[in-house]
Amino acid sequence: MTTAKPLRLGLRANLAQFSLLVAVNALVGGMVGQEQTVLPLLAEREFHLVGYTFLLTYVFAFGVTKAATNYFAGTWSDRFGRKPVLIAGWLIALPVPLMLIWAPNWGWVIAANVLLGVNQGLTWSTTVIMKIDLVGPRQRGTAMGFNEAAGYGAVAVTAALAGYLAARYGLRPAPFLLGLSYAALGLGVSVFFVRETREHARLEAASHATSTVSGRAHTHAELSNRQVFARTSVSEPALSSASQAGLVNNLNFGLSWGLFPLLFATTGMSVGHVGVLVALYPAVWGAGQLVTGALSDRWGRKHLITAGMLTQAGALALLASVDTFTWWTIATMLLGVGTAMVYPTLLATIGDVAHPSWRARAVGVYRLWRDSGYAVGALVGGIVADVWGLRSAIWAAAAISVASGLVVAYRMYETHPATARQQTREESTS
Template sequence: MSTTTLRLGLRANLAQFSLLVVVNALVGGMVGQEQTVLPLLAEQEFHLTGYTFLLSYVLVFGLSKAATNYFAGTWSDRFGRRPVLIAGWLIAIPVPAMLIFAPNWSWIVAANLLLGINQGLTWSTTVIMKVDLVGPRQRGLAMGFNEAAGYGAVAVTSALAGYLAEHFGLRPIPFLLGAAYVVLGLVLSTLAVRETREHARLEAARPTHGSDDGPTELTNRHVFTRTTLTEPALSSASQAGLVNNLNFGLSWGLFPLLFASTGLPVGQVGLLVALYPAVWGAGQLATGALSDRWGRKHLITVGMLTQAAALALIAVAGTFPMWALATVLLGAGTAMVYPTLLAAIGDVAHPSWRARSVGVYRLWRDSGYAAGAVLGGIVADLIDLRAAVWAAAALSLASGISLALRMYETHPRTQRTTESTT
């Protein structure tokens, strides 16, 4: 398709954008099928007692997803976005069956290795494709819709899987949800999703007002170095993303065990586990758009500090109402951060290397799953579950302070407004 027939913007690409929102909801649902059920399955069917060993599935998931995120960005530039998306769904085909029929824990770990690859390829690609379609003006709104769909589906599927597990057992019924998601995701990605790489090339050909004044063509090594270390906004976003997903990885593995330790029934545990991504998912519809109006930096900083306060409350609470309040607060803080970090990457990175920068950012961000599994498992084994939550609260506080000191505002409109008043 000639770039002369393409247009950037949400309204001009609403049909494809909406389809990609649906696809990413299915991607998120693949994670949601596990969140409530697997920690309970580990204890009740496989009789695992060590938290570090129990969290091995989160560690493997995080490492495989993080590494795949990096390659997803590079491959989407080389081969196109759509082939990478389809490959991600093909990788997911055996996952539900492996979870259902696993005779030992190593099968669960292997299934999460594949699930991490699936998530890295599919979620990264839907992010890149939406940024391609909407152009620079509505990145925050676009990322809000993308992440709201994904984590809203995590929440709904977590709650539904908990309900099904309580009424029909831990296996096989809850994991049939994932089987349905794989079929729908593969069919939609193969038959309905269209390539968006030319939209990025169209944007690259236009004058931009982004924050990055460096070269428009960079090697993979230079993109990695800029996003990880040398560019203040990109590297600040990468560290904040890592800490944010450390919190999510820890919640995935330890929160169900902490809540269940007080005698809460599985249904209430599932509801508490679902509240965090539910508020996170729905809140992003507002916070993504707000970052287009207010700018990125302060929303990200406040979000990390809010997460620190929420984790501290989870560590001291011991009742369903207090934990519900804390998980809602944790979801709100995450909603401020999640789409805004992705929008900031899009602000700074030039379209010619933006997909690779998104891949590097998501490499570090999703390394947080592995970091959360290691930190949570070791601290919980050495001390207890609540100490692990306190450790995550301290890291979130440090991340928020670092952002306040180092990151600059990246939104082009906010930058121009600031410059006009100085």
């Protein structure tokens, strides 16, 4: 008879399970990557859609359902455990590639993206929560860097591979067979190898006492769902600043998903070259998070987020101003750098401030607002592009990104415990 090993927090103590969850999240990201290059071109060439707003309905459907599902994923993870929610997300993913392959009209594509949004909300939220559970408070930024790097690295690789397959074998079915294999593999790994992590969160919660971050006391009492929603959305400065920055970040990503391939195609470049440009943004974003997540554990969160939002704004302005493959390469890579500075750092901020007893729900609320950005980007980008053109839509996103960065600079306080304590000591001795 063997005795169970005692639970421990930390990346090294849970390396095997953490690494497995990184691989699972790569499969989650690949489900999005299968669409990135292909669907905008499919809309124009096979379904003959006109009007950017109508074309972006699939991004809107994806964003709304993913945002709403994120909220429920956090609540259900606290109630039922992380693993059941993860498995449910993969079951919902299975029909998505088949619907895209067989879609006789655009309504099928929208329906597939509704299911994809539910899949992403359940699976991605849960892998985030599980990694935060495992690593504890010291290495949240590093953990989120690995998580998001795997997910968006897979988006990039799959987008490029889907573009290659589309150029060689046609827009359907070859690119979407990638997604079908990802869904089957993700389900199998989650059922047979992933372990529940809710007890790790309870272990961390048991060790918590009332703490102070940057001079601010944080209550650890059990909160209702309404209280968690209010704090993360509006009343708590760091949580709500992170939520709005996340929304704007994904507004930019939603815009890139729907409009960038069409902008690049206006020059007559091949589908393969469009696929390379589309993949560069999440590729740099994904790889960069391996660095920026760890940096946020050393340098703190606030300034990295502010600089990242302003970098995104500059990249979007450049992208809207140029029209060659070389300059678009530079602009999309710069956009990836700015996003890498922001993405894992925002999640780490939520983990810093939210107590383990309500952290999963706070992550769910944050991801609700963040992924609402897909829908907002589809609406704003589609309407502005229809009225004033593709480049005007990108300029609008640049202006919104500047405003978001200024909100973070003004309203957010530093949340990383070590950095916040150092700042408090410096302020007390000055």
